[in-house]
Amino acid sequence: MGENKARVMRAPNLRKLIHDIDGNRHGPKLTRVKVQFDNSDRRIPIDSDLVTVTRQMSDKGESDYHLDGKKINRNRLLDMFEMANADLGPLNAVQQGTVTRISEMTNEEKRKTIEDLIGLTAFDEKKAESVKQLTEADQRLEVAMAKMGEVKKQIDELEIERNLKLRHEFIGRELDRFRAIDATGKLRKIKGEKAEKEEKYNNDSSESQRLGKLGSTLRDEISKLEKEKSAFAAKVDAFNQAKSGIEQGLSTEQEKFNDADGQIKTSEKRLILIAKKLPDIANELEKISQNQGTVDLELEEVKKSIQEIKGKQNNINKKLKVMILKLNLFWIINQN
Numbered sequence: 001m002g003e004n005k006a007r008v009m010r011a012p013n014l015r016k017l018i019h020d021i022d023g024n025r026h027g028p029k030l031t032r033v034k035v036q037f038d039n040s041d042r043r044i045p046i047d048s049d050l051v052t053v054t055r056q057m058s059d060k061g062e063s064d065y066h067l068d069g070k071k072i073n074r075n076r077l078l079d080m081f082e083m084a085n086a087d088l089g090p091l092n093a094v095q096q097g098t099v100t101r102i103s104e105m106t107n108e109e110k111r112k113t114i115e116d117l118i119g120l121t122a123f124d125e126k127k128a129e130s131v132k133q134l135t136e137a138d139q140r141l142e143v144a145m146a147k148m149g150e151v152k153k154q155i156d157e158l159e160i161e162r163n164l165k166l167r168h169e170f171i172g173r174e175l176d177r178f179r180a181i182d183a184t185g186k187l188r189k190i191k192g193e194k195a196e197k198e199e200k201y202n203n204d205s206s207e208s209q210r211l212g213k214l215g216s217t218l219r220d221e222i223s224k225l226e227k228e229k230s231a232f233a234a235k236v237d238a239f240n241q242a243k244s245g246i247e248q249g250l251s252t253e254q255e256k257f258n259d260a261d262g263q264i265k266t267s268e269k270r271l272i273l274i275a276k277k278l279p280d281i282a283n284e285l286e287k288i289s290q291n292q293g294t295v296d297l298e299l300e301e302v303k304k305s306i307q308e309i310k311g312k313q314n315n316i317n318k319k320l321k322v323m324i325l326k327l328n329l330f331w332i333i334n335q336n
Contacts, residue, residue: 004063014061032056043084053077256319263312 004014018031037044037051044051046068054066065072067080105113115124 014057015059017057018059029059030056037086044080045083046080256316261316263309 018028032054033056034052034054037053038049039046039051040049048068052068054069055063056066057063063074065074065077067077102110102113
């Protein structure tokens with residue numbers, strides 16, 4: 001299982017251990033050997049009653065070892081078998097070719113075999129190995145001590161860098177905290193300004209809606225006033241036309257009034273003259289008493305003329321009152 005020497009295996013090379021087909025053809029490209037050991041006494045340090053060891057060798061003579069299906073190093077495998085007193089060295093198990101090999105040994109080889117048998121060679125090998133390992137350990141210790149100083153120096157430098165890094169991280173966290181506090185304050189301020197602006201916007205929107213409604217109402221009122229203005233302008237035009245007609249009528253009536261007033265004054269003068277002439281008329285009446293009928297006719301005519309003049313005066317006075325009322329009404333309308 002653990003032999004790697006072709007001579008011990010009585011073969012020119014390990015590849016020849018794999019069966020070849022006659023002729024130039026080669027057989028399998030690998031060989032595998034599997035051995036199972038009873039480990040009920042737990043001499044092999046594995047917690048299993050049955051231990052399976054497998055060795056697989058390729059056509060190039062390279063071997064792989066497996067313990068219970070798991071790949072394992074050859075030296076570790078040999079150490080485990082040595083612990084179970086089943087290693088390759090002792091002669092308690094006579095392997096294939098051992099007798100022939102002993103018969104062909106020289107005296108020196110026989111001495112070494114006896115030393116191997118009594119364990120002296122293993123002890124010397126282990127001692128030499130131990131001394132070698134101790135020397136290497138001392139060398140490694142010296143190197144480690146030398147490196148330890150460098151490592152300690154590096155540790156001190158790293159400690160300084162660590163402290164600086166921790167200080168930097170602490171300062172960074174504090175700066176982040178202060179930035180967060182500042183950002184929170186700014187955010188709170190921005191939210192307050194936003195709320196104020198939203199409230200102002202809502203108020204402005206309400207005011208805009210109110211002003212829009214008011215503007216619509218004012219436009220309606222303006223339209224209504226425009227209509228009223230147009231109607232009033234039409235009325236003013238009609239009034240101006242009526243005023244013009246009234247003024248023309250007033251002018252005509254004023255002329256008539258002036259004529260009537262002239263006639264009245266003339267009639268009054270005539271009445272005064274008649275009153276002055278009454279004594280003469282009375283004398284004449286006495287003189288013409290003989291011609292009474294003629295005088296009575298003339299007197300009747302005079303009375304009729306006086307009544308006609310008084311009637312015209314009354315008509316003129318009535319027309320004058322109507323014209324005064326129209327003038328007052330025109331003045332009131334003109335004031336409004």
